[in-house]
Amino acid sequence: MVPPDDGPLPPPRRWAVVAAAIGAGIGTGLLGTSLHGHALYSGAVAVPLGAVAALVMLAAVELFVGLWSRNSWTVVLCGAAAYLCAGLLSMQRGAFGMISANIQGTVWLYGIALVTPLAAWLSWTILRRGRR
Template sequence: MTAPTQHSGDSAQDLPGQKPGTQLPRPRRWAVLAAAAGAGIGSGLLGTSLHGHAWYPGAGDSVVPYGAALALLLLAAVSLFVGLWSRSSWVVVACGAAAYLTAGALSLQLGSFGMITNNVQGSVWLYGIAVVTPLVAWLVWALLRSKK
């Protein structure tokens, strides 16, 4: 029986189940930017289609915008994935910016048409993007920093 040998390429960034010393290559810059833009636009479109769902408990004027909360959860999950994949917290900001631009374009009231209206659900969705994006960027930064 031989003793295990230490490879010169061992690093703390090895993934579980990988051979020691092997690491996935860093994605290229154009691929990172394309992924951030695509993920942001996709999250903006899907979140806009989801944000309007609401629950009106009782006969009062109260509303629970669960669709907007789920849309923000979707954006957070996609941004977290893209940020960890690219190993950069700035990519999360680019993803959130693309989602915000998409939602902003869909909120334009052109004539009598606008997908995001001035109600609780629309406000939670639009302002929530601006809150969730820096929080997820900070989380990615903290996770990547702890791996070093």
């Protein structure tokens, strides 16, 4: 037996949207930082597969948060939280830093700043089409 359809869900509350965006950004920043260091070496050239996978994960999480909240600005908030988390983890504490100044670290840190506006634009485009 199929349950009756009660129509669309109500929009989430503002505090829930902000908490979800920040939490998803911090979680993705932590997971992406742990993933970004994996690389495929072809001779002396490193292909940053881990950083690319981390950026794909970030884009998916940001798009999910933006479409769930029905607001493309939450994508920017999620990306800012991920960038802040990755930035704090990249700080060199003595001889230890989780994000090094190599190709993987560069792709991960600069990629966050590139993927976030693209995901916000994609979220905005999808939400705008849904309102027509």
